Amino acid sequence: MIPGSDPTTLDEARARIRELEARLEESEETLAAIRRGDFDAVVVQAPGGGQQVYTLENADRPYRVLIEQIQEGAFTLGADGALLYGNPRVAAMLASVPEQLIGRFLHEFIDAKERPALVRLLEEANRTGAARGEVCLRSAAGSHLPVHVSLSRLQRGDGAALLCGVLTDLTEQRQHLHELAEANAQLKAQGMERERIEEALRQAQKMEAIGQLTGGIAHDFNNLLTIIRSSVDFLRRPSLPEERRLRYMDAVSDTVDRAAKLTGQLLAFARRQALKPETFQVGACLHEVADMLDTITGARIRVVVEVATVECFVRCDRSQFETALVNIAVNARDAMDGEGCLTLRLTGGLPMPGIRGHVGSRKAFAAVSLTDTGTGMPEEYLARIFEPFFTTKAVGKGTGLGLSQVFGFAKQSGGDVDVESTLGHGTTFTLYLPEVEAAAGAAITSPAPVEATHGGGRRILVVEDNIEVGRFATQILEDLGYDPVWAANAEDALERLGADGGGFDAVFSDVVMPGMGGIVLAEKLRDRLPSLPVLLASGYSHVLARDGDHGFELLHKPYSADQLSRVLRRIIGENSASGPTQKVPPS
Template identity: 65%
Template sequence: MPASRGRARISGKGRGNRVVRKDGGTPKGHDAVSDALAFLAGGGEAARLIRGRDWSDHPLGPPEGWPVELRTALSLVLNSPESMILAWGPDLSFFFNDTYFPLLGPRLAWAMGERFDVVWADAWEQAKPIIDDAFAGRSRRFDDLPWKLDTDRGLADTWFSFSYSRVLDRDGVVAGLFIFTNETTKRVLGDRALRESEEHYRQTVELNPQVPWTCDPHGNVTSYSNRWLELTGQAPGEPDGSGWTRVLHPDDLPGTMDAFAAALSSGEPVDVDYRLRMAATGKYRWMRARAQPRRDPDGAIVRWYGVVEDVHDRKLAEGRLREMNETLERRVEEVLLQRKLWAEVFETTDALVGALDTDFRLLAANRAWVEEFEAVFGIRPRVGDDILDLLSQRPEHVAPVRATWARALAGEEFTVVEAFGDPDRKRPCYEIKFTTLRDAEGRRLGAFQYVQDVTERLRDQERLSRAEEALHHAQKLDAVGQLTGGVAHDFNNLLTIIRSSVEFLRRPDLAEERRRRYLEAVSDTVERASKLTSQLLAFARRQALQPEVFDVGVRLRGVSDMLNAVTGARIRIVTELPEVPCHVRSDPSQFETALVNLAVNARDAMDGAGTLTLRLECGAALPGIRGHAGARGPFAAVSVADGGAGIAPDLLERIFEPFFTTKEVGKGTGLGLSQVIGFAKQSGGDVKVASEVGRGTTFVLYLPQVEPPVRTDEADDGRPAIRHEERSLRLLVVEDNLDVGRFCVQLLQDLGHATVWAHNAEAALDEMERDPAGFDAVFSDVVMPGMGGVALARRLRGSHPELPVVLTTGYSDALATDDAHGFELVRKPYSAERVAQALRGALARRRPSG
């Protein structure tokens, strides 16, 4: 202890214990006690700690006998809103106020009145020199001093600002210490984080190929990245104000300054192109400067934030494009000059003659060609018309016309024989020749079509048959193109998220919070990709269903309760169910998904407000739908009816197409109704839709009705169930894909299981033959070369009936068409939790032997 503390004395000793009421008052007859403890008034919880302690064996004695100096100093500490400590007497007895509580942590319960070196034993070596200086009269203030303390947050690095000062008694002798203390940990860490953020921002700015910059409300540049100095060769500070304009091309300076002046005056964003002199080459390159204003709460501009980006290559490309357009315009003018000559020549022949340019526009045609076109398609073309646009009124003809003319416009010369003409007369058969149309310099401008009547041998039905075939072909091409484009778009979006997240996760210095965010993004994206795959398989009627027999009414009642969260409070859901049970055999999860998809569409059609009616009819017949024959049934008919905007008649035939949607971008994928009809068809049913614009829409989902299941109660043999998940298993893994196999083996080992990996079903059977009783379960892929997973599972069921087999697949036609395989199934992509759950389920269904 410091020598000065040896001179400290306490004036006044204990005068015995007094009785004090809980509320700080004094019982009747104890006014003296009340007066003696009056210095504790307003001291809060800290004062109650002082009252509650037994001071009989303490060097200071009971509080009623404490000296005036101690009482006065302690009253000041207890009533201070600042965090304060009072260390008193030779032993530096430790007192504190309520504000100091959080710093004591586990010491709070016993620290009041304890010796300073006992309370802060872990910080005593650091505190002792400071206390000695304070007793010697050398009081100091410390700012943001680091301490390692055990506070209410546990042992932690902390920072404090504090000061120590002496307390003298009436004789001028040092009696104790005042300690003002304030924890500054949050501010210190905040300042550190701010500096890190500023450095991060600086590094980001400097690495940006663009040039970030700012200016004040008057247009004076105030900051810019070093990239500007590297590009222009200007020195630091030289671009400030308007100095940046010195490196602009002189021809671009007036227009640039006018654009900036207009933006500063109006507050509109800046967007201007100019040429900038490059220090490295001395040449000029085109740049694009953009800026947005930042405003204060009153709307006044306080600063402009902008970037400068290199657009030189884009400018050059635009110039080349303009030249090409000008050249094309000249060629079109040349063609127009020749039209009169062409028309005169065309009218001298009996053939039907027409010419299109490379964009399917009509360059010229004689009267016979125009009249025949009108007779065939019901549309009279004019020179300059886009033929494909005209035929959009007759969409069944677009694909064949496009295909034939595309060959000719690509430079191919050929002859075809085709029948067409006025449907009210016998259609003639025409020989159609295509030849290339070139200008005087030999450049291809389009193609001629010469049509001559060679026979009248085809009848109306033959022409109609070919038209139907062409239509079917066009629809197939359109559907495949639409499906392929939709899948590519959605999966590329998902892959972009995964790839970007993985690239960030490879960074060794990535913060844990951001690492967790990117991992969650990858996990969520995999789930979305899996859902998209499921919807596509549902549309193609190739999803692996897991059907079971269930009561539609019970399931529908449960779904209607869940739909309240989907549709919102402004939509009232009415459920109408028959009194008798109605069972179907179907996948209950896909059934609920179909209902949710229909409910979401109904909600959107009603703009979030109205009545949604769910109705079940048992024993219904399946009507003829979209040209398909009906069936007597019985069927369970589940209808979902809304009072929304309805569906236009020309859209009813398209609503079940994949990726077809009338919603805004980002509001839907166009796969919801595809899932519904795919699920219905694969379950042996269908979907009927009836709608009237402005009156609402009703979808009816038909599923084959079945008899209720027969309950079989298995006898309980009294043996306790075995918790297989509590022990490590020895598993036979069957997977032909090396990457997936490595991942699967690692996943199972991380779950605590031992694994043997077979690369195909034949190798797996060899492993079983070598060690028939050596495995607890088999985890096998379905799609493999040679013997597949389902065949392997059935072989093992015959030879090892007690051995659980878990199958996994991303898609299998065998599972999509035969749901009665009887094995546990894990769909790819799978998680560790799903695999563990499947293993537990398979083991639980195996009855213990012995």
């Protein structure tokens, strides 16, 4: 008992609570009885003395209002599948009135082709208690309406089962799906049209680039051919003085070298140059190049070399590397108008940054930079500086291929080249090449040339499909004192050599030939006759550019008689000194 409380008041409160609980229990029992159909109505004495009448209608009114107002179609099916109830939304879906639906079967409002699906839904709902699916309604007016059907089994007290269902209109959803499909189709069509336009643009750009490239090559080669043709015309004159004859012969030789350099720059830009990689110390090479640049740049340009004390090695074609540095230096000389300072700087162990939108690398790179104190370049030039035949120099002052050779060499060697420039403050070109470990006997100086001597009657098998080049090559070898035999293709060469080499001392073969190429021929001979030296010659081969020289000696076209003699004497001499070699199975 609570202190200070009146016992009488507490008893009255408890009595009141029991009375309310009893009335609540009575109300619940009454409502249950009404719903079971035990009574049609119940009259209850109200607290104020009046009376309240409870019927099934007013007891379930809130639920009926909800069912009548929802925007989903609600219905009830009897055990035989007849409609026992349908709310106004179902009637609207079927273009009918609720009173006309009662007693009719649901399958009457379903397309004939969809009735098996409805039967399956009804069977599943009766068996499992619930089912869901999609069907298409057909109204009395003949219209069609896609709907989603949800069925639930309701077990009554008398043991009979009813099916309660809900219909959801899918028209708007299907319309959205249709619109999405149309939008997707339009996007695909637009994407295909965009790809077509982009491809056409790329083709147009390619054709423009090819036109510029072809025009530049034709211009330069025609200039070179003019010199050669004029010189040859003068050499044919019987009364030409000896001094002028020598001058014209030197002009022809120099012009051929310039033509070979031009094609080499083109191949380097296209990354199709057959490189001869070697491992060398970059710092020592820079000092040698700097000595050569003193002569190229002139006395008024000071060449400074800054090399770290730690040795740095790279593996690439040393000749192409030196050519790239010379090409950059020549551009720097012209930018400084022959007066200023050119700084060659080497930094090892650096990551390569992203350049012109290309991803960089965290591996160690040797960064060789050349910085001049020239006039610099505007921003719009930097984006085109490595394009072939792009030049800011006056006509006749440059071909526009020097920096394209630098770009092609860097890319083919696994690196890249970057440029920074400020108007009035000079330009810096930075060449990035992958750094490698020092190789045993890494080259830091060029090997001494082998002295050319007489062929001594050694037999050389010349393999060349071009008639003019084949005749000229055999004539050169005869003049050098060799005994050449000419085969027009690789298959004929293999037949002449036989199983024992046919008495030949070496094979001199072109790389690009119809049928079996020179590399395949050389590999077959390496397996069959490992002691027979093979010398390859090529002006260009995509196989050599991609995979290297495959371990064979390579002579680049155009070659001179002196070059051919030196290489043949060296490989034949090395073979004679080493004796027969053991055949190594191919890996």
